[in-house]
Amino acid sequence: MTDVHVHPQLDLERLHPASFGWALACCGHDREEAEEVLQEVYLSVLDNRARFDGRSTARTWLFAVIRRTAASRRRRGWRRRLALARWLDRQVAPPPTRSPESTLGAAEAASVLRDALARLAERQRQVLHLVFYQDLTVEEAALVMGISLGSACTHYHRGKQALRLYLSEEVP
Amino acid sequence: MTADDDRDLRECFAALRRDEKAGAPAIERLLARARARTGGEAFRIGRPALTLATAAALLLGIALLDLRKPSRSLPVPSISEWRSPTAFLLQTPGREVLESIPRFGEGLIPTESNERRTSS
Numbered sequence: 001m002t003d004v005h006v007h008p009q010l011d012l013e014r015l016h017p018a019s020f021g022w023a024l025a026c027c028g029h030d031r032e033e034a035e036e037v038l039q040e041v042y043l044s045v046l047d048n049r050a051r052f053d054g055r056s057t058a059r060t061w062l063f064a065v066i067r068r069t070a071a072s073r074r075r076r077g078w079r080r081r082l083a084l085a086r087w088l089d090r091q092v093a094p095p096p097t098r099s100p101e102s103t104l105g106a107a108e109a110a111s112v113l114r115d116a117l118a119r120l121a122e123r124q125r126q127v128l129h130l131v132f133y134q135d136l137t138v139e140e141a142a143l144v145m146g147i148s149l150g151s152a153c154t155h156y157h158r159g160k161q162a163l164r165l166y167l168s169e170e171v172p
Numbered sequence: 173m174t175a176d177d178d179r180d181l182r183e184c185f186a187a188l189r190r191d192e193k194a195g196a197p198a199i200e201r202l203l204a205r206a207r208a209r210t211g212g213e214a215f216r217i218g219r220p221a222l223t224l225a226t227a228a229a230l231l232l233g234i235a236l237l238d239l240r241k242p243s244r245s246l247p248v249p250s251i252s253e254w255r256s257p258t259a260f261l262l263q264t265p266g267r268e269v270l271e272s273i274p275r276f277g278e279g280l281i282p283t284e285s286n287e288r289r290t291s292s
Contacts, residue, residue: 012199013199016196016199017192017193017196020192020193020196020197021188021189021192021193021196024192031195035197035202038202039202039203039205039206039209040206042199042202042203042206043203043206043207046203107191109184109187109188109191110187110188110190110191110192112184113184113185113187113188114188128181128185129185132178132181132182132184132185133185133188133189160178160181163181164180164181167184
């Protein structure tokens with residue numbers, strides 16, 4: 001078992017499923033890119049390049065690091081350069097395994113939501129993910145996103161309206 | 173606004189969470205891959221340095237071997253045989269006109285009529 005306890009309050013292993021969901025949201029549900037982002041984040045945490053000082057909650061801090069890493073990678077344009085390599089990998093990589101609990105109905109609902117979320121503005125998408133998927137408060141979401149509470153509230157309300165509209169369009 | 177107002181959205185996100193949680197990669201696999209990659213990067217960074225060091229050592233070895241060899245003295249050329257490498261620049265066109273004495277009835281520049289006259 002890998003030692004992933006770098007801080008008493010920071011349990012990377014326990015937070016991993018939620019971190020992966022947040023990384024997916026930050027990467028437009030690009031699974032490969034989300035895995036790259038998480039790899040980079042975990043390495044920087046384990047190598048002490050990113051240090052949790054306990055001033056915020058562990059989850060809020062980790063999510064902020066993931067968001068910054070994803071944004072930084074996007075800026076650097078690594079996605080473009082790695083696109084060909086990933087495509088080549090995908091030719092030989094096995095498909096992601098799904099647990100038996102994952103039903104077709106849930107998968108369909110998830111797919112519909114993903115499509116609707118893809119149509120939202122990035123900040124609206126992120127704040128809705130943090131509140132509804134990660135069960136954070138809007139205030140915590142603002143901390144993760146590095147924006148003011150007022151701005152987060154605006155994105156939250158507008159995002160909800162838009163998402164409902166898009167969902168109604170997606171569902172026949 | 174109560175939490176119940178957003179129940180539809182919460183249910184949608186719960187379905188998404190279940191779906192993504194089921195497909196999440198193992199943390200150990202991600203970390204192992206990241207470690208392997210950084211190790212590979214370190215090797216890639218180290219490789220040019222190693223190549224340069226090897227090349228430098230080889231060059232130094234060759235230089236040392238060359239110094240140890242007895243120096244082969246080149247034959248010294250005689251001063252009488254020496255020719256300036258720029259001597260050809262002194263061969264200007266029309267040089268024969270300047271070096272010969274002109275005669276009456278003969279042209280300075282050799283032409284066909286002059287040559288016929290000389291031969292007859």
